[in-house]
Amino acid sequence: VYEELGIHLTEDCLLWSKVYPSMLFADKQSVFLVGQLTQNQFDSIVFGDEGQGYQLMNVEEFLSSSQVVPQLQERLKDYLKVSD
Structure with missing residues (x-):
């Protein structure tokens, strides 16, 4: 996140994560994160x-x-399905 947005996130900022197939590379995975910023x-x-x-x-x-x-x-x- 620092490289893209210039901010540091700590683990307590994260609310949820899930691994998905990469949208760019068929043989790789990516992680979708939901977090909350101050x-x-x-x-x-x-x-x-x-x-x-x-x-x-x-x-x-x-x-x-x-x-x-x-x-x-x-x-x-x-995320919304499991966060209710």
Whole structure:
């Protein structure tokens, strides 16, 4: 996370994780993480060379947006099913 956003996360920030097949490499796996940031962490976000920007949106907007990677929408739905 530090490389992408310039913030350090600790284990207590993480709420949930699950391993999924990689979206890029058929023979690899990736981990989807759900976490919670403090306001200070959020205010400290700085994108690296690859980052283009970010937008805050509520869960409903994220799940219905056509600009969100569909696999990430499905992964968030998986989290929401078990977090109720």
